Amino acid sequence: MEIGESAEPGDSGRTDEHWFFACYKEEVPEDGGVCIKYGDCQIALFYFARRNEWYATQNECPHRKQMALSRGLIGSAGDEPKVACPFHKNTFSLKSGINLNGNEQSLEVYPVRLDENKVYIKIK
Amino acid sequence: MKIVIVGNGMVGFKCCEKLTGRAPGRFQITVFGEETRPAYDRVHLSDYFSGKEEASLYLAPAEWYAGQGIQLHLGDPVCQINRQSKTVDSFKGKSVPYDLLILATGSAPFVPVIEGIEKKGVYLYRNLEDLDLIESRAAKSQKGAVIGGGLLGLEAAKALLDLGLREVSVIEYASRLMPRQLDEMGSQILMEKLKTLGLNILLGKNTVALEGDPGIRQLLFSDGTGLDTDLLVISAGIRPRDELAQMAGLETGTRGGIVVDENMQTSDPFIYAVGECALHKGMIYGLVAPGYDMAEAACCHILDQPKPFAGYDMSTRLKLIGVDVASFGDPFANGSQADVITIHHGPEGVYKRINISKDGKNLLGGILIGDASQYNLLVQTVRNKVILPAQPEDLILGDRGNAVSGGLGSLPDEALICSCESISKKSICDAVRFEKCENVESIKRCTKAGTGCGGCVPILKDLMTETLKAEGKYIRNRICEHFEYSRQELFDLVKLYQIKTCNEVLSRFGSQDGCEICKPVIASILASLWNEMPLRSGNGTAQDSNDRFLANIQKGGSYSVVPRIPGGEITPDKLVAIGLTAKKYNLYTKITGGQRIDLFGAHLHDLPLIWEDLIAAGFESGHAYGKALRTVKSCVGSTWCRFGLHDSVSFAIRIEERYRGLRAPHKIKSAVSGCIRECAEAQSKDFGLIATEKGWNLYVCGNGGSKPQHALLLATDLDEQTCIRYIDRFLMFYIQTADPLTRTATWLNKMEGGIDYLRNVVIRDSLGLAAQWEQEMDQHVASYQCEWKVAIETPEIRKRFTHFVNAPGEKDPTLDFEPMREQKKAREWK
Ligand code: SRM
Ligand SMILES: Cc1cc2nc3c(=O)[nH]c(=O)nc-3n(C[C@H](O)[C@H](O)[C@H](O)COP(=O)(O)OP(=O)(O)OC[C@H]3O[C@@H](n4cnc5c(N)ncnc54)[C@H](O)[C@@H]3O)c2cc1C
Ligand code: SF4
Ligand code: FES
Numbered sequence: 001m002e003i004g005e006s007a008e009p010g011d012s013g014r015t016d017e018h019w020f021f022a023c024y025k026e027e028v029p030e031d032g033g034v035c036i037k038y039g040d041c042q043i044a045l046f047y048f049a050r051r052n053e054w055y056a057t058q059n060e061c062p063h064r065k066q067m068a069l070s071r072g073l074i075g076s077a078g079d080e081p082k083v084a085c086p087f088h089k090n091t092f093s094l095k096s097g098i099n100l101n102g103n104e105q106s107l108e109v110y111p112v113r114l115d116e117n118k119v120y121i122k123i124k
Numbered sequence: 125m126k127i128v129i130v131g132n133g134m135v136g137f138k139c140c141e142k143l144t145g146r147a148p149g150r151f152q153i154t155v156f157g158e159e160t161r162p163a164y165d166r167v168h169l170s171d172y173f174s175g176k177e178e179a180s181l182y183l184a185p186a187e188w189y190a191g192q193g194i195q196l197h198l199g200d201p202v203c204q205i206n207r208q209s210k211t212v213d214s215f216k217g218k219s220v221p222y223d224l225l226i227l228a229t230g231s232a233p234f235v236p237v238i239e240g241i242e243k244k245g246v247y248l249y250r251n252l253e254d255l256d257l258i259e260s261r262a263a264k265s266q267k268g269a270v271i272g273g274g275l276l277g278l279e280a281a282k283a284l285l286d287l288g289l290r291e292v293s294v295i296e297y298a299s300r301l302m303p304r305q306l307d308e309m310g311s312q313i314l315m316e317k318l319k320t321l322g323l324n325i326l327l328g329k330n331t332v333a334l335e336g337d338p339g340i341r342q343l344l345f346s347d348g349t350g351l352d353t354d355l356l357v358i359s360a361g362i363r364p365r366d367e368l369a370q371m372a373g374l375e376t377g378t379r380g381g382i383v384v385d386e387n388m389q390t391s392d393p394f395i396y397a398v399g400e401c402a403l404h405k406g407m408i409y410g411l412v413a414p415g416y417d418m419a420e421a422a423c424c425h426i427l428d429q430p431k432p433f434a435g436y437d438m439s440t441r442l443k444l445i446g447v448d449v450a451s452f453g454d455p456f457a458n459g460s461q462a463d464v465i466t467i468h469h470g471p472e473g474v475y476k477r478i479n480i481s482k483d484g485k486n487l488l489g490g491i492l493i494g495d496a497s498q499y500n501l502l503v504q505t506v507r508n509k510v511i512l513p514a515q516p517e518d519l520i521l522g523d524r525g526n527a528v529s530g531g532l533g534s535l536p537d538e539a540l541i542c543s544c545e546s547i548s549k550k551s552i553c554d555a556v557r558f559e560k561c562e563n564v565e566s567i568k569r570c571t572k573a574g575t576g577c578g579g580c581v582p583i584l585k586d587l588m589t590e591t592l593k594a595e596g597k598y599i600r601n602r603i604c605e606h607f608e609y610s611r612q613e614l615f616d617l618v619k620l621y622q623i624k625t626c627n628e629v630l631s632r633f634g635s636q637d638g639c640e641i642c643k644p645v646i647a648s649i650l651a652s653l654w655n656e657m658p659l660r661s662g663n664g665t666a667q668d669s670n671d672r673f674l675a676n677i678q679k680g681g682s683y684s685v686v687p688r689i690p691g692g693e694i695t696p697d698k699l700v701a702i703g704l705t706a707k708k709y710n711l712y713t714k715i716t717g718g719q720r721i722d723l724f725g726a727h728l729h730d731l732p733l734i735w736e737d738l739i740a741a742g743f744e745s746g747h748a749y750g751k752a753l754r755t756v757k758s759c760v761g762s763t764w765c766r767f768g769l770h771d772s773v774s775f776a777i778r779i780e781e782r783y784r785g786l787r788a789p790h791k792i793k794s795a796v797s798g799c800i801r802e803c804a805e806a807q808s809k810d811f812g813l814i815a816t817e818k819g820w821n822l823y824v825c826g827n828g829g830s831k832p833q834h835a836l837l838l839a840t841d842l843d844e845q846t847c848i849r850y851i852d853r854f855l856m857f858y859i860q861t862a863d864p865l866t867r868t869a870t871w872l873n874k875m876e877g878g879i880d881y882l883r884n885v886v887i888r889d890s891l892g893l894a895a896q897w898e899q900e901m902d903q904h905v906a907s908y909q910c911e912w913k914v915a916i917e918t919p920e921i922r923k924r925f926t927h928f929v930n931a932p933g934e935k936d937p938t939l940d941f942e943p944m945r946e947q948k949k950a951r952e953w954k
Contacts, residue, residue, distance in 0.1 A: 023930045031627070031637075032665030032672075034929035042938075045929075050627060050637050065954040067681050067938050071669045075639030077605070084640035086669030086677055091640065 017124045025117040035059050035070035044070035048081055054112035055094035056121045061085040062105040125151050128212055128222040130202045132157030134166055134412055135399030136228030137183045138419035144192040146427055153194045154220050158201035162186050167412055170283045172255050205372040207392055224394055231362040231400035240334030246356045249280045262287040265354035269293045271331055272359035273301040280357045281323055282444050293324040293351055305451035310491045313475045317447050362410050364401045377403040386432035388422035396422045413543035439503045441496055450496040453489025453506035462488050465517050476520040485511055485892055500583040504539045511892040532586055537613055542573035542580045556591040604641040606634040612861045615649050626666035644668040645864045648751055651787035652859050655907040657914045659921045670749035674911055675731055679950040681939055685723040686748035687738050691758040691776035692719030701741035709734050712947045718755035725948055727935045732925050735912040744910035754793045756780035761798030769815040772798035785908045789862040807835045810868040811851055820847050824854055827869035836879045849898055853886045856897035
């Protein structure tokens with residue numbers, strides 16, 4: 001299962017973007033998120049089991065700069081999958097990162113790929 | 125996928141409609157019908173005699189099938205099923221393959237063995253052809269007879285009268301009419317009625333031979349007597365048409381019928397059977413409503429959303445103009461099962477019977493003759509187990525001037541109002557509210573309710589008027605875009621269907637995938653109902669972040685830890701233990717406004733470690749993170765205070781320990797004061813107690829917060845046990861009926877009737893739910909466990925307390941504190 005553009009094996013060789021192994025599938029709770037450490041970077045990874053979809057966004061909420069999105073509730077607005085920040089309930093599209101209920105900055109979003117039970121995230 | 129449906133009767137048609145409606149284009153459907161006409165309304169067959177156009181009986185015109193992409197072969201019965209090759213062969217030589225086969229072959233009238241039964245002038249009463257034949261013979265006849273004094277027989281007899289026969293007799297083998305629906309008394313009164321219509325009724329007669337040549341002229345009975353007639357209709361029961369199934373080796377009942385399970389699957393999982401041909405748990409249902417329910421069960425199963433058929437009762441109402449007869453639920457319950465109330469008004473020909481459960485709470489069934497206007501309401505009362513009013517006889521007295529208590533309003537939303545089309549009360553009210561249906565016709569068009577037997581039309585009207593009346597004030601309080609329900613409605617549904625997971629609630633009653641508003645509501649409902657540790661039941665990610673990590677998230681992303689300190693009483697050792705833990709994990713400590721100690725600034729990763737220490741020192745979770753009982757504050761009371769009347773600390777502790785962990789629509793707080801000086805501020809709590817000379821005064825629905833409100837006195841001078849019982853009821857009532865995030869004060873403010881109503885419910889048990897609520901609360905108490913203890917002892921839960929899933933040992937490096945007054949504080953927002 002894969003979101004975003006397709007992953008060619010050659011991708012990982014490129015310097016400006018590549019796939020990295022984030023964690024095992026079973027480490028991510030169904031319909032919830034976890035935080036992935038990638039160098040100094042924190043990425044929120046979500047397993048939307050109801051839709052059988054995977055998403056990754058930055059973990060920091062642009063509103064008060066809190067490292068908390070991975071602990072937020074996920075759901076949908078219309079058909080759009082979204083996450084709500086646990087602090088003040090700002091909501092962001094998991095697909096595009098756009099703030100759905102206000103004028104906050106958009107989130108960075110990352111493609112996710114599943115290989116057997118390994119989860120990969122593509123980073124720029 | 126290819127689906128073949130055998131039989132184009134009422135239930136077979138329903139399957140077509142459901143499958144094409146729910147999944148347009150997904151199935152390739154072929155229908156074989158033995159009759160030459162497309163499916164028609166058999167229930168209203170008799171209307172054909174009174175001049176109803178044949179075409180207006182059709183459930184859909186022939187073009188409809190084509191428009192839906194359905195291949196319809198009429199006048200061409202299926203004569204063989206080949207299970208191996210999965211094909212069916214038709215009489216006219218077609219062979220059609222199927223992936224799934226639905227048998228909807230209905231039933232045929234049962235024809236008793238009687239000498240001469242093959243004579244001319246003897247008819248069945250099942251389809252339009254039968255009616256054509258009867259009509260043409262009737263034109264040349266004077267006298268008619270019907271064998272069978274059941275529902276159909278009486279209908280046929282009345283039809284013969286209407287066709288102009290001078291003398292019509294009904295012959296019944298049993299000692300009373302409608303033996304499956306009526307008791308002795310009911311049957312007698314019905315007989316009187318029918319006689320005034322001109323029917324001649326013969327009971328206890330066994331027909332042994334038919335005489336006449338070539339056509340029938342006379343019936344002979346076993347007692348040697350006879351009856352002259354020119355025309356005879358047989359209506360002695362039905363026999364399911366299982367012949368195809370038998371030939372194909374499917375399991376059938378010893379007395380006929382294709383055996384099906386609750387999904388309507390036969391012994392061959394690729395073959396379903398629905399309607400009058402299906403034998404479910406030993407029952408053949410000769411009524412259309414259960415047939416439609418079966419169609420629903422089968423189609424849902426085919427669509428992979430099983431909705432098992434749960435059986436049905438045999439409630440029916442006779443459709444004879446001028447004779448109001450109905451029977452519902454279990455009409456015969458009596459003796460050790462039920463108390464029976466009857467009303468009998470001889471001169472007016474009214475007889476009513478209701479059977480009430482021994483505890484007086486539920487209606488089990490009954491019989492209505494002469495006046496069946498309450499029929500629909502009573503059927504609903506039985507089906508939905510509506511709690512009866514204190515004077516259940518009001519249900520059948522009805523028109524004493526005062527409104528029937530336990531009327532429409534008491535019906536739950538899911539109450540089936542139109543059983544033919546399976547339309548709920550909610551659908552009807554919604555059509556009125558949201559689709560602007562302001563007359564019965566538009567409700568019919570919009571919902572299909574009332575288009576079957578039409579019996580529900582009066583109740584449709586009432587519902588419409590009530591809804592319109594309420595409309596002026598009506599506020600739509602659905603939970604969020606994903607639910608059409610209020611929290612209370614959803615609570616009732618989840619309870620009724622015993623649903624245990626958030627995802628199932630979403631899939632069954634909601635739309636899309638839920639959100640940050642409805643998911644915590646669902647999680648709270650599940651927690652209130654099933655008392656399960658929220659993180660263990662697979663609903664962890666439906667919890668608000670605080671509930672998910674069993675701690676309150678603070679500025680900066682750290683957490684606070686609040687151990688329970690019941691009544692605010694704490695030993696020096698425990699104070700020391702808290703101090704040591706706080707030092708060990710570098711936590712900020714503060715005495716809260718709730719008489720306990722909060723430890724702030726904990727790393728997510730440290731939470732289980734901190735709790736391990738606290739639990740070892742005898743603490744447990746304080747649920748500061750949950751919509752649950754927070755604190756029961758106390759004043760020191762009679763153990764020390766010179767004014768104290770009772771031991772307020774002990775009582776506060778008892779209460780806190782009883783309700784700890786109880787999940788609710790919002791947090792719940794309490795306090796107990798030892799005298800009227802009120803040092804514990806009990807009158808600002810959701811429920812509060814103040815000691816009096818004789819006991820305790822119980823106050824409810826107070827609130828601090830931004831709109832403070834004083835609590836109101838609910839009851840005075842109670843002993844402790846009674847206090848607890850009233851609080852049990854009060855809390856359960858609140859939990860079941862309040863909107864999300866509504867404190868008790870606001871809940872009461874919105875309640876019609878206010879504190880008086882609440883007092884009636886809690887103290888006088890006006891809803892009859894007190895015992896159930898107390899029992900539910902006892903269950904809660906018995907199943908209580910410290911959530912933190914469960915969390916630290918369950919490895920799968922414990923491992924979630926980590927900031928980085930791929931670096932479990934590391935803390936969030938961005939978390940930062942600043943020093944202040946020898947402790948720390950969270951860093952300012954950026
Ligand atoms: C810690 C504490 C303040 C303190 O340092 O004393 C506190 C802290 C918070 N209160 Fe409170 N309240 C605290 C006692 C109170 C009291 C006093 C009391 O309980 O006697 C009140 C007024 C009484 C009442 O509730 O009626 C109180 C009325 C509120 C309200 C307003 C509720 C309302 O009905 O309007 C909120 C907001 C809400 O719940 O929506 C709130 C919400 C909060 C929240 C949860 C705000 C939030 O969303 O983050 C605070 C976080 C607590 C945490 O992280 O642990 N807190 N809060 C007190 C904890 C008590 C405890 O031991 O559990
Ligand atoms: C006069 C009358 C009054 C009634 N009044 C009421 C009432 O008031 N309330 C109520 O609830 N119910 C009433 N009923 C009963 C109700 O009509 C039936 O319960 C309902 O029609 C059952 O639907 P069904 O699809 O199972 O069977 P049917 O409607 O009988 O349809 C079965 C169809 O399958 C066809 N078929 C059989 N075998 C084959 C084959 N091998 N190949 C192709 N086609 C085949 C039959 O010809 C028939 O057309 C009444 C019935 C009658 C006759
Ligand atoms: S009063 Fe406001 S600031 Fe103080 S604890 Fe309560 S919610 Fe927080
Ligand atoms: S920090 Fe995320 S909404 Fe305020």
